[in-house]
Amino acid sequence: MKRPQRFKRLLKSDKTIETSESNEYHKARTALSSKSSTIKPKTKVKAQSQFRTQFDSISITHHLFLEESTILPPDFFQIDALDLAPLLLGKYLRRDDVVLQITEVEAYRPNDSACHGRFGVTARTAPVFGPGGHAYVYLCYGLHTMLNVVADKEGIGAAVLIRSCAPVSGLETIQQRRGMASEKPVLLSGPGKIGQALGISTEWSNHPLFTPGGLELLDGPKPEKILIGPRVGIEYASPEHVSALWRFAIADTPWISAPKNTLRPSEASITDSEKPSMEDKGGEGKKGVD
DNA sequence: GAAAAGATTAAA
DNA sequence: TTAATCTTTTCC
Numbered sequence: 001m002k003r004p005q006r007f008k009r010l011l012k013s014d015k016t017i018e019t020s021e022s023n024e025y026h027k028a029r030t031a032l033s034s035k036s037s038t039i040k041p042k043t044k045v046k047a048q049s050q051f052r053t054q055f056d057s058i059s060i061t062h063h064l065f066l067e068e069s070t071i072l073p074p075d076f077f078q079i080d081a082l083d084l085a086p087l088l089l090g091k092y093l094r095r096d097d098v099v100l101q102i103t104e105v106e107a108y109r110p111n112d113s114a115c116h117g118r119f120g121v122t123a124r125t126a127p128v129f130g131p132g133g134h135a136y137v138y139l140c141y142g143l144h145t146m147l148n149v150v151a152d153k154e155g156i157g158a159a160v161l162i163r164s165c166a167p168v169s170g171l172e173t174i175q176q177r178r179g180m181a182s183e184k185p186v187l188l189s190g191p192g193k194i195g196q197a198l199g200i201s202t203e204w205s206n207h208p209l210f211t212p213g214g215l216e217l218l219d220g221p222k223p224e225k226i227l228i229g230p231r232v233g234i235e236y237a238s239p240e241h242v243s244a245l246w247r248f249a250i251a252d253t254p255w256i257s258a259p260k261n262t263l264r265p266s267e268a269s270i271t272d273s274e275k276p277s278m279e280d281k282g283g284e285g286k287k288g289v290d
Numbered sequence: 291g292a293a294a295a296g297a298t299t300a301a302a
Numbered sequence: 303t304t305a306a307t308c309t310t311t312t313c314c
Contacts, residue, residue, distance in 0.1 A: 115297090143299075232297070
């Protein structure tokens with residue numbers, strides 16, 4: 001079969017990435033082994049081949065979307081964060097040679113006791129109250145840069161936290177920024193890891209995601225099934241917001257952060273939340289079941 | 291001006 | 303289970 005020229009080029013570059021990845025991987029592995037011998041080379045090689053298999057199986061889909069390089073327009077973001085959050089699943093984040101596919105998100109909204117906007121407009125949270133489509137980046141625990149996508153119209157404090165992604169391209173750069181040679185979900189599952197992999201700092205806060213250059217948000221395939229559950233790490237919030245099911249994830253991917261046991265298929269979860277008669281008053285899954 | 295807390299991560 | 307690490311926000 002004949003493929004368009006652009007598609008050929010992409011395949012070629014993909015192959016180049018994989019080849020150089022193999023070399024770089026060997027170098028990285030050698031360097032890492034000299035520093036610490038905690039991980040056995042045998043394990044690494046196995047993991048590498050697993051990733052390559054997965055990468056190949058999904059690359060066609062990625063190429064079809066990335067070939068068009070469709071940057072999502074500003075209008076796409078001018079909606080409630082609760083509606084925007086699941087729409088971001090499957091979309092791509094791109095910076096330079098690094099492309100990540102969004103696999104897990106959380107919605108933060110107006111009148112939400114867990115939202116950074118709860119204290120009003122401040123120097124840090126000003127972007128949250130701006131028009132949708134910009135980044136909101138903040139430092140967490142003095143260590144981690146967290147990437148959010150600002151939602152809704154100007155004046156409304158709402159955003160969507162990017163919690164996890166799957167690698168699409170630029171694996172070497174991702175591994176270098178993360179400081180690890182892994183290609184398993186530990187590489188990108190967790191909000192702090194996304195900021196690190198994209199190499200962004202708080203200076204990127206308020207950066208527009210709908211203009212070419214810098215950090216971009218591109219259209220991507222809509223996931224077939226999604227999971228929903230309560231948000232992570234917000235125990236300080238009011239009970240209604242702690243239990244709100246505003247966390248969303250792609251159902252059939254390993255690229256999801258912990259805890260995973262609080263996520264349920266969306267249909268079942270919605271049904272449960274609408275049935276107070278069931279014993280879910282205290283918030284199920286709060287304590288680790290696994 | 292001081293103090294507490296945090297949308298977390300990696301290692302023990 | 304716990305240390306790391308520093309900005310933001312609040313309180314006196």
